[in-house]
Every structure is written in C-alpha cells, then in structure tokens.
Amino acid sequence: MAWFKRDKKGIITSTEEKKEAPDGLWNKCPNCKKALHYADQVENKYVCHYCGYHLRIGSKEYFSVLFDNNQFTELFENLHSGDPLEFKDNKNYTERLQESYTKTGLKDAIRAAHGKINNHDLVIACMDFNFIGGSMGSVVGEKIARSIDYCIEHKIPFLMISKSGGARMMEAAFSLMQMAKTSAKLALLSKAKIPYISLLTDPTTGGVTASYAMLGDINISEPGALIGFAGPRVIKETIKKDLPKGFQTSEFVLEHGFLDFIVDRRQMKNKIGTFLQMMKS
Amino acid sequence: MNTTFDFEKPIADLQGQIDKIKQVSEKTKVDMSETLTELETQLARTRKDIYSNLTGWQNVQISRHPERPYTLAYIEMICDDFIEMHGDRTVGDDKAIVGGFGTLNGETVMFIGHQKGINTKMRQYRNFGMANPEGYRKALRLMKLAEKFNKPVVTLIDTPGAYPGLEAEERGQGEAIARNLLEMSVLQVPIICIIIGEGASGGALGIGIGDRVLMLEHSWYSVISPENCSAILWRTWDFKERAAESLKLTAENMLKNKLIDGIIKEPLGGAHYDPATMASTIKDQILKDLHKLRSRDIDTVVKERIEKFCSMGVVVE
Numbered sequence: 040m041a042w043f044k045r046d047k048k049g050i051i052t053s054t055e056e057k058k059e060a061p062d063g064l065w066n067k068c069p070n071c072k073k074a075l076h077y078a079d080q081v082e083n084k085y086v087c088h089y090c091g092y093h094l095r096i097g098s099k100e101y102f103s104v105l106f107d108n109n110q111f112t113e114l115f116e117n118l119h120s121g122d123p124l125e126f127k128d129n130k131n132y133t134e135r136l137q138e139s140y141t142k143t144g145l146k147d148a149i150r151a152a153h154g155k156i157n158n159h160d161l162v163i164a165c166m167d168f169n170f171i172g173g174s175m176g177s178v179v180g181e182k183i184a185r186s187i188d189y190c191i192e193h194k195i196p197f198l199m200i201s202k203s204g205g206a207r208m209m210e211a212a213f214s215l216m217q218m219a220k221t222s223a224k225l226a227l228l229s230k231a232k233i234p235y236i237s238l239l240t241d242p243t244t245g246g247v248t249a250s251y252a253m254l255g256d257i258n259i260s261e262p263g264a265l266i267g268f269a270g271p272r273v274i275k276e277t278i279k280k281d282l283p284k285g286f287q288t289s290e291f292v293l294e295h296g297f298l299d300f301i302v303d304r305r306q307m308k309n310k311i312g313t314f315l316q317m318m319k320s
Numbered sequence: 321m322n323t324t325f326d327f328e329k330p331i332a333d334l335q336g337q338i339d340k341i342k343q344v345s346e347k348t349k350v351d352m353s354e355t356l357t358e359l360e361t362q363l364a365r366t367r368k369d370i371y372s373n374l375t376g377w378q379n380v381q382i383s384r385h386p387e388r389p390y391t392l393a394y395i396e397m398i399c400d401d402f403i404e405m406h407g408d409r410t411v412g413d414d415k416a417i418v419g420g421f422g423t424l425n426g427e428t429v430m431f432i433g434h435q436k437g438i439n440t441k442m443r444q445y446r447n448f449g450m451a452n453p454e455g456y457r458k459a460l461r462l463m464k465l466a467e468k469f470n471k472p473v474v475t476l477i478d479t480p481g482a483y484p485g486l487e488a489e490e491r492g493q494g495e496a497i498a499r500n501l502l503e504m505s506v507l508q509v510p511i512i513c514i515i516i517g518e519g520a521s522g523g524a525l526g527i528g529i530g531d532r533v534l535m536l537e538h539s540w541y542s543v544i545s546p547e548n549c550s551a552i553l554w555r556t557w558d559f560k561e562r563a564a565e566s567l568k569l570t571a572e573n574m575l576k577n578k579l580i581d582g583i584i585k586e587p588l589g590g591a592h593y594d595p596a597t598m599a600s601t602i603k604d605q606i607l608k609d610l611h612k613l614r615s616r617d618i619d620t621v622v623k624e625r626i627e628k629f630c631s632m633g634v635v636v637e
C-alpha cells in the first residue's frame with residue numbers, strides 16, 4: 040500500500056501548474072524523453088504522439104477528453120476530509136491535507152461530475168493521483184457512494200476512473216471500510232441494472248483494486264497501466280525473485296482474464312459511447 | 321505459558337516468588353500462608369492492572385501469541401458436528417482459509433475462517449494465514465451454499481493480510497476480495513464476523529462484511545499492520561509501537577469509532593490462558609446474535625447491513 044509517488048516514471052504536473060511555469064509550454068515524455076508541446080498534448084488526448092505513451096492525467100483532463108464539449112456539472116464538490124483519528128506521523132494529517140489543497144487546487148483525490156458522452160448521460164467519478172497519491176479515504180468513498188445513489192436515482196450509467204496507490208493510511212480503518220461501502224453501493228447499482236464501467240488507469244493498486252475498480256460490468260484500461268493488488272516491490276520482497284517483464288501491466292491483467300479490453304485514450308470516448316448505446320437499445 | 325512478553329515480566333516475577341516460597345515452605349514445613357496470600361493478592365492485582373491498560377502494540381503482540389487458538393480449534397470446541405469442505409471449484413484448495421457446516425446447539429451454521437498453523441511445519445502449510453484468491457473464492461462458494469440452504473454464516477478472521485504473491489496477482493487477488501465484499505453485502509442470510517486475532521486490511525475484510533462485526537478484546541483490525549505502517553511512514557520498522565497507537569487498531573478504538581458492533585471479553589491475559597472459556601464465550605455470543613438476527617425479516621437485516629457500512633467514514637461539508 041504505497042500511496043506515495045512511484046519514482047520510476049515522472050508524474051505529469053497538472054495543467055494549471057504547467058501554464059504558470061516559465062518553461063510550461065512543453066515537457067518531456069517520461070517514456071521516449073521527447074519534448075511534447077502542451078497544445079499537442081491536448082490535441083492528442085495526453086498521449087505521446089511519438090511513442091504512444093499515455094501520460095498520467097487527472098480528473099480535469101479526463102473530463103475534457105470524455106465529456107461532450109467539456110461540459111459537465113460537478114457533483115458533491117464541497118466534501119472535505121475530516122481527521123477522525125487525529126493522525127500524526129512526522130506531520131499532522133490536517134497539515135498534509137492543507138498542503139495538498141494548496142499544491143493541487145483539489146479538495147481530495149476524487150472528483151465526480153454529470154455530463155454527456157456522445158450525447159449519452161453519464162456520471163464520471165475520477166481519481167486524482169496528485170492528491171496524496173490518489174489514496175482512498177472517507178471523501179473518496181463518500182463521493183463514489185453518493186455518485187452511485189445519484190446514478191440510481193436518475194437512471195444514469197456510471198464510469199469510475201481509478202488511479203490510486205490504495206488506502207489512505209492516515210484514515211486507517213475508516214479508509215479500509217470505504218472498500219466495503221463502495222462495494223455495497225455497487226451491489227445496489229447492479230440490482231438496479233444500471234451499467235457500471237470501471238476504467239483502471241496507471242496506477243491502480245491496493246484496496247482500490249480490491250473493491251470498486253474490479254467490480255465493473257466491464258473492466259477496461261489504457262495501454263501500459265500498472266494494475267495490481269499488492270505493489271510490485273512487496274511481491275518481489277515476498278517471493279525473493281525478480282518479477283517477469285510486463286508483470287501487472289494492463290496487458291498482463293487482460294491476458295489473465297480480469298479486463299474486458301484495453302483502449303487507446305484517443306479512441307476511448309467513442310468506444311465507451313458505443314457501449315452505452317448498446318446498453319440502451 | 322511458554323511465551324511471555326516483556327510487559328508481563330512483573331507477573332512472571334511474582335509468580336516466581338510464589339513458586340519459590342511454596343517450595344521452601346514444603347521443604348521446611350514452615351507455615352508461610354500469610355506471605356503467600358499477600359503475594360497472591362498482589363499477583364491478581366498486578367495482572368488486572370497490566371491487562372486492562374495494554375497499549376495498541378501490546379494488544380498486537382497478544383493477538384499473535386503462538387498459543388492463541390485459531391479458527392479450527394474454536395470450531396472444534398464450539399461445534400457438536402463439523403464437516404470441513406474444500407476447494408474453490410476452479411483452481412484448488414487454499415489452506416489459509418477453512419470452512420464448512422457445523423452444528424451449534426442443533427442449529428446448522430456455515431463457519432469460514434482464516435487458519436494459521438500451530439507449529440513451524442503447519443505455519444508453512446497454512447501460508448501463515450495469508451490467503452490466495454482461491455481462499456476468498458472458496459469462502460464465497462461456501463457462503464452461497466449457506467444462502468441456498470438458508471443457513472447463517474459465521475466468519476472467524478485472523479490474518480496478517482492477503483498473500484502478496486506472483487500467482488495471487490495472476491489469479492486476481494484484487495478481484496477475489498472485491499467480489500466477496502459485494503456479494504457479502506447482499507447475502508440473503510445473517511452473517512456474524514468475529515476478529516479472533518489479526519485483522520489486517522483487505523485480506524481480513526474479504527470475509528468481514530456482516531450484520532454483526534465483533535472483535536475479541538485483544539485482537540486488532542486496521543488497514544495495515546503497524547510494522548508496514550512504520551515502514552512506509554518512517555522507512556523503518558522501529559516505529560511500530562507508535563504506528564500501532566496512531567492507527568487506533570484496538571477493539572476499544574474500533575468500537576468507539578463505530579467501525580465494529582461489539583467486543584467479546586477474553587479471559588484475563590488473553591484467549592491462550594483459557595481457550596475453553598474463550599470458546600464458550602464466543603459460542604454464547606454467536607447463539608445470542610443469531611437468535612436476534614433470525615427473529616427479523618432478512619430483507620431488513622440486509623438493508624441495515626448495507627446502511628451500516630455506507631455510514632462509515634468522516635467527511636466535512
């Protein structure tokens with residue numbers, strides 16, 4: 040359960056930060072190291088047009104990639120984290136939250152919104168990895184739960200975009216119970232026969248994988264995403280062997296039967312739109 | 321007791337004194353009963369003092385005591401009959417999760433629990449109570465069987481976590497646990513979950529969705545073990561005591577935070593001091609709760625189960 044950043048591949052900063060930076064008009068593809076201009080990134084749905092690497096993006100970018108005309112109504116936006124355990128490591132949890140608010144401009148590691156995708160109504164809940172490693176605390180669980188209630192009430196399909204290091208340790212058992220909460224709500228969504236699409240993006244691990252991310256009517260992913268329950272380092276330490284190449288990539292997970300398909304981000308909107316159309320007719 | 325902990329030293333010291341005086345008194349035929357009575361009173365008081373003021377970490381130590389009873393020991397002590405069932409019908413039989421129908425005062429109950437080994441060889445055989453996906457799928461299969469024949473489910477939780485292995489990932493550890501969470505939340509029979517030792521993370525929760533979630537007095541339940549929490553936050557295991565406090569993982573804290581429904585008292589010092597008494601307390605609790613749950617409409621029971629888990633979490637609006 041490593042909610043902190045992986046240091047292997049660079050994490051793309053949010054677009055707000057990028058514009059303000061002096062060299063903010065471009066950055067390097069973490070895979071092929073070629074310079075990517077910001078305008079080209081937007082144009083190409085944040086996929087490197089040299090090597091096809093899917094840049095790590097947040098809710099703002101996913102909403103713009105998927106919602107028609109980037110139009111949507113954000114839901115439950117004012118939910119904030121409490122500090123029920125008064126958790127303290129080398130920093131108070133409340134301080135850590137304050138820093139994250141300032142650094143990311145986000146209110147927690149998830150945003151939910153109602154909009155249209157190829158003219159089909161859809162609710163999307165999308166995780167933000169920049170906010171404490173996309174960790175799942177009470178706010179993440181509650182926003183997902185409320186989004187599902189909203190979908191049941193308005194009979195709208197639900198798309199969950201996961202991107203998370205797992206549980207939020209500073210909320211300890213409260214965080215753990217978000218797995219139970221979201222799974223119970225998904226049981227109700229399923230009973231209501233409302234489609235649930237789970238999109239697992241780079242990275243999706245820990246308690247998120249072991250709850251809502253794996254429970255889609257269809258589970259889908261992007262190329263090259265890390266998807267797993269235990270983190271690769273923990274597994275390596277446990278089995279005391281090197282991990283095979285491509286272990287825990289979305290391609291590996293597809294091959295083992297836990298994904299329905301992998302879709303290039305540039306075709307994602309249309310593919311999801313087609314699925315929603317099929318479920319309707 | 322073969323294993324005593326550092327914090328139990330004052331008890332061991334007093335016990336040692338008492339034993340010595342008894343020996344001397346026997347040999348010399350000198351009456352020392354007054355001193356003995358005094359020491360025994362002191363011993364009783366010391367034991368009570370120590371065991372009612374345990375830190376989080378001390379509870380974790382007790383929960384891992386090598387002589388603490390595990391699932392099959394409890395099943396043997398509380399069931400009149402028990403038929404163990406094996407296999408997930410897909411891949412194999414996970415030895416870290418056991419299950420089967422048992423009878424409890426004439427009522428048939430599906431028991432499912434993590435199983436740890438009682439010696440070095442068995443610990444390996446049971447994979448230290450760390451289940452693979454097959455374990456969670458076997459558990460689900462047995463729960464569905466119980467549902468089909470309208471028998472209640474009792475789960476006994478005791479795991480340091482789901483197994484973080486290569487094959488576990490290949491066979492979908494995440495999906496197996498997730499599926500159980502969803503299915504258990506709507507299972508149409510009463511479910512009682514009891515954390516009897518270690519309740520670590522998703523590996524524990526994977527058989528932990530119930531109408532009554534109870535913890536034995538000295539068990540612990542959290543999102544991560546204190547050692548791993550320490551390793552992540554401080555990059556070393558040295559802060560495990562502090563991590564155990566921060567995680568608020570004791571039964572008392574879990575009840576206070578409304579994340580469990582009740583605590584089952586242990587014999588003084590822990591279940592391993594008196595397994596028979598512990599088993600009979602657990603049996604009484606199960607019978608009492610089953611009686612209550614059975615008297616109610618199952619739709620209401622399931623609805624309240626879902627509502628209970630959905631109310632967990634602290635958010636500010």
Ligand SMILES: [Zn+2]
Nearest residue numbers: 068071087090
């Ligand atoms: Zn590239």
